[in-house]
Amino acid sequence: MEENEVQDQLQSIRSMMERSSKFISLSGLSGVLAGVYALVGVALAYFILNYTARAELLGDFPNSPVPALLFIALAVLVLSLITGLILTLRKAKQKGQNPWGRSSRQLLYNLAVPLVTGGLLSLILISRGYFGIVAPATLIFYGLALVSASNVTYKDVQYLGIIEIALGLFAALLPGYGLVFWAIGFGVLHIVYGSIMYFKYDK
Structure with missing residues (x-):
């Protein structure tokens, strides 16, 4: 009986330490909606792009689609x-x-550095006309942001980040897609x- 009590106490301490050091309030449903x-x-x-x-x-010369595409990306x-x-x-x-403790601030920092860097690089690439590199760059930097953020949240985020990086590298090989x-x-x-996270942690 005493051994079971000790195990329960250790489990409680471990859970408290995880709650204080990791941000475990990420919503799986928000991932699903972001995908939609x-x-x-x-x-x-x-x-x-097809319209353009x-x-x-047909011999018409419409305005550049870049501003509209940037607006769509910003809206998403x-x-x-x-x-x-x-x-x-x-x-x-x-x-x-x-929601604004040490772990959430660290999470935002780990996400922000790669994301802001990738966003600025993408804008530079667009301004230079290197449109074929934008998709690989955004996917790779987003994946790096997720891998970095996984240190202070669910480990599952790291796996998504690695897949995003691999996808970005494939995109670099096929710039027309x-x-x-x-x-x-x-x-x-x-x-x-998002669906996996929802059923695993939110239910």
Whole structure:
């Protein structure tokens, strides 16, 4: 009986240490919704690019699609962030975890450095006309951000990050298929990952 009590106490201490050192309030549902937003964004981008290509073939010279594509990407990012913030705050409240504690600040820092770097690099590439490298760059830097963030949250995030990096490297080999890789990386993988996280940790 005493041994069981000791094991229970050790388990409680281990759980408390994990709760204090790791941010465990990430919402799986927010990942699913982010994937849906990304697929809608890719569909809109595909339509715009096709329209531009058809117009050029007919001898028309429409405005550059780049501003519209950047707007779509920004809209998807903002919607994903807002959704993630709302659902994460709700989950943190349910778990009794401080949504702005040391672990959450460390998580944001680990995410922000690779993401901001990748975002700035992507803007530079776009301004220079290197559009074929943008998809690989965004996927790779996003994957690096996830691997970095996995140190202070669920380990599952690391696996998603590694897959995103591998996908980005494949995208670099096939620069003409950027939208396809974006749809897989930011759409399909997010839906699959978010579903796994939801049933594993949120239920």
